[in-house]
Amino acid sequence: MPRLATPLTESEIRALEPRATRYCVADGNGLVIEVMTTGTKIWRFRYTLNGKRQPLATIGDYRMISLRVARAKAQRYAALVAQGISPVATARRDRGAESKADVLREAAELYVTTALAGKSDEYRRTTRRALDKDVLPAIGNKPIGAVTADDVVAICERIKSRGAPKMALHTRNVVKRLYAYLIARQLATSNPAEVVPARSIATFDSRTRVLSGAEIGVMLRTIDTSNIRRPLKLALHLLVLTMARKSDLIESRWAEFDLDNALWTIPAARVNAREDRIVRLPRQAVALLRELQRARTSETFVFPSVRGDDRPIAKSTLNQAVKALGLDVEHFVLHDFRRTASTHLRDMEQQSAAGADITNREATDEAARDRRTLQSWADFVDSQMELARQTVDGTA
Template sequence: MPRQAVPLTESQVRALEPRAARYSVADGNGLVIEVMTTGTKVWRFRYSLNGKRQPLATIGDYRMISLRVARARAQKYAELVAQGISPVATARRDRGAEAKADVLREAAELYMATEMAGKSDEYRRTTRRALDKDVLPAIGGLPVKSVTAEHVVAICDSIKSRGSPKMALHTRNVIKRLYEYLIARQLARANPAEVVPARSIATFESRTRVLSGDEIGATLHAIDTSSIRRPLKIALHLLALTMVRKSDLVESTWEEFDLEKASWRIPASRLKQDTDQLVYLPQQAVTLLRELHRARAATRFVFPSVRGGDRPIAKSTLNQAVKALGLDVEHFVLHDFRRTASVHLREMARHAQEDKSSAQTRQHARHVEATSAAAEARQIAQRWADFVDAQLDAARKSATRAS
């Protein structure tokens, strides 16, 4: 039997270098990529009709056709061949329909159709909004290679003049990611947004970001409906529910938890302080931890590294997961969950006229071990979790109505 081709990855295709003579690398199902001596890479389809090997059918230039799209084309052509039909005419029509990505507007459409195809709905929506609202009206008609840093600054300044410095920074980042993609596909030589410092667009004083109830719900709903691994979804939800520091959560071990008593004791040695830290767990957190415990892939760490070994996930893992979602929550970082909980709980206490609860709220937000106030601290933890659940439920209903 003929040897099966090992499927390629996008990074492997990008890494293919020209040689003295052109050569081809197979992906499988008839799809091959041919690397020319000039470095140009062209997708082709290898097939036979009536028992005879036919000339390769050209799918198109790699710079304008991603691996995912090329595979879809190869599958379509293979189905034609199975019916005894040559795919050459169809392939020619497909190539004619390809956008010539030398103008930014067309390059942006290629980017959205290929690179952004696997991203979350929310990420695609916020990227599309930035492109359609500010980028393409200003420079969409320019050749890709003619866009300069001055163009990027002008776009950002226009957005800032509307009183939206954070949106200006977001838009600069969209342009930066677009050009990173174009450079990888050899459609651009330089990134005009890379030389525009983020601090020159939007500078922020000390962190004071507090999420509104709607933003809490939208954030958790985006996490819940994303394609990231289930343990990471749970970790992000637990950060919102428990108000702990990110490092305290990702490095936690199962021996620290007593799920029967709904408590979590973080040892002083891990905190680099004199006393342990007691965290009272609301019912929602216990439910999530029990799910993790049933499916646990390691005996020690609650969030073990997928790379194996006796270690937890990296501290940057949750940040990277959130960044990949492209959340439509301006200037949000994971630490904002703690500040958000503290502010909302104080507001709840003020409305309920619970005179002594504000001190206990601050105590709990810092996770200092409670003494005589244990029962009330548990109530506060549960009250916060119920509030978070209500925001998430509202976001789910809103998304259902919108669809």
């Protein structure tokens, strides 16, 4: 019987580094991966036949064979060994078929079974649908390196002709992510979808872009779990909670905040207005600002530049942070946060007016109404983040 081993994971395999001499790491049930001095990783099958240890049977190149497929082959070879049959001839035939992995259809299968294994059911479903419906029928039999930007554009144009520009953009993004994976696995050298601008596929009126509740939750959850600097995460979260303009927030000063009374007073001169602008902060925003206050490095600015010259971060900093995350949200810009909040609040207020019993005095108390409205919005945002967390964790 093969020696028991702790099963490997895809991330552990990717992390294996070459050494001065090649070496093997066992996955279990006879399956091992051999790391060559060049960094190439080869699946092998270790077995004993007729009481004698046999030379390793080669399964194939890790770049073309996923962990799941390698395990299935090892299991099949083990069944042959149990019958007293050498698996070498079968392994050789399998390797003959391995060359198919240089065509996009086989590479896409490798992508789906490995890269998408930890994604949600909905994410896998929509990705698989785009591949099966539009991508693979058109270019599935092409060699990986032969797919061009023109191929991607042609696919997107066919989808747009069906009256589905958003689906066309989604499909382009699927191809882009697929090729990013293939490049990381050294199966491709360039990304044909990366040079196809999103705006050339589908353009949307940015004045009408509103994020859904689910998009808000996923976006903020992605920001929160990313590796960008903590102050930038909090700034993006505060943009959503306060509905402030980006410039108003990043140029804000500590002197403008009264956190004990949950107030942010933006001076009229700073916003080119006749009167100061009052923002009544929900408790979530106050908590984020207190965290920033405890860790502050500037006596003046809430979001100081890391250059240490006591000035706020550049106006492009938050945009660059969001861009670096690669958020898969169609035609999104930071200003969409304000429009999104306003739209959702209108819907919430209409529902509240239809079902709530509000006294005349409360209705005329503008300050109380504003505070109540922003708190309801912050609670809604929290609920969407929690739903996104549950979806990722599989507890929804």
